[in-house]
Amino acid sequence: xxxxxxxxxxxxxxxxxxxxxxxxxxxxxxxxxxxxxxxxxxxxxxxxxxxxxxxxxxxxxxxxxxxxxxxxxxxxxxxxxxxxxxxxxxxxxxxxxxxxxxxxxxxxxxxx
Amino acid sequence: xxxxxxxxxxxxxxxxxxxxxxxxxxxxxxxxxxxxxxxxxxxxxxxxxxxxxxxxxxxxxxxxxxxxxxxxxxxxxxxxxxxxxxxxxxxxxxxxxxxxxxxxxxxxxxxxxxxxx
Numbered sequence: 556x557x558x559x560x561x562x563x564x565x566x567x568x569x570x571x572x573x574x575x576x577x578x579x580x581x582x583x584x585x586x587x588x589x590x591x592x593x594x595x596x597x598x599x600x601x602x603x604x605x606x607x608x609x610x611x612x613x614x615x616x617x618x619x620x621x622x623x624x625x626x627x628x629x630x631x632x633x634x635x636x637x638x639x640x641x642x643x644x645x646x647x648x649x650x651x652x653x654x655x656x657x658x659x660x661x662x663x664x665x666x667x
Numbered sequence: 668x669x670x671x672x673x674x675x676x677x678x679x680x681x682x683x684x685x686x687x688x689x690x691x692x693x694x695x696x697x698x699x700x701x702x703x704x705x706x707x708x709x710x711x712x713x714x715x716x717x718x719x720x721x722x723x724x725x726x727x728x729x730x731x732x733x734x735x736x737x738x739x740x741x742x743x744x745x746x747x748x749x750x751x752x753x754x755x756x757x758x759x760x761x762x763x764x765x766x767x768x769x770x771x772x773x774x775x776x777x778x779x780x781x782x783x784x
Contacts, residue, residue: 561710586770588771595755595777595779596776596777597774597775597776597777598711598757598774600771603771605770645710645711647710647711649770653699653701653716653718654699654761654764654770654772655701655713655716656701656703656711656713656759656772657713658703658710658711658712659710660709660710661708661709661710663708
C-alpha cells in the first residue's frame with residue numbers, strides 16, 4: 556500500500572464556498588500531481604510539482620490553485636466553488652526510477 | 668508528444684476465461700509503460716511496469732503484460748479471469764527523462780473490464 560492520503564474523501568458544498576483538498580505523502584517523493592476525473596472517465600492532469608516552491612499547470616485548464624511549501628504536502632484550493640467543479644480529484648506522487656505514480660483514494664467533490 | 672490508445676471502452680469476459688485489455692502507444696525513444704487498475708470510488712492502483720528487459724512483465728493479482736516494440740503495444744493479460752477483476756484499467760506511457768516536464772505520464776482513456784460469473 557502506498558502512503559498517500561487525501562482528505563476529505565467526500566465533500567458536498569454550496570456554490571461560492573472556498574474549499575481546500577488536502578494531500579499528504581510519507582514516502583519522501585519529490586514529485587506530486589493533481590488529476591481531475593469524472594466517474595469512470597479518463598484522467599486529466601491539472602497541476603504538478605517537482606519540488607518545494609515549484610508548481611505548474613497541467614494539460615487541463617483549472618480554476619484551482621496549488622501550493623508546495625513542504626515536500627510531503629500538496630493542497631489544492633478552489634476560491635469559489637461552482638457546480639462545474641463537481642468531479643473526483645486524485646492526488647499522486649512519484650519518486651526516482653521509472654516514475655510510476657502512487658495515488659491517493661481521491662476526493663469526490665459535489666458543488667450544489 | 669506521447670500518446671496512449673486503449674481501443675476498447677469495455678471488455679466482457681466469462682469467469683475462468685483468459686482476458687486481454689489492449690493498449691498501444693506513441694513516444695519518442697524507448698518507452699516506460701505502466702498499467703493501473705481502478706475500483707469504484709477508489710484511486711488508481713499500480714499493477715505493473717515495463718522499463719527494459721524481458722518483454723513479458725508480471726505484476727500484481729496474476730496480471731501480466733507483453734511489450735511488443737514493432738507493434739508499439741503493451742497489452743494486459745490474465746490467464747483466468749475472476750469476477751473480482753471487474754474494474755477500470757488504465758494504460759500509461761512516458762519517455763525516458765530528457766528535461767523539464769518529461770516526468771509526466773500520459774494515460775489512456777481507460778477500459779472497463781466486466782467479468783461475468
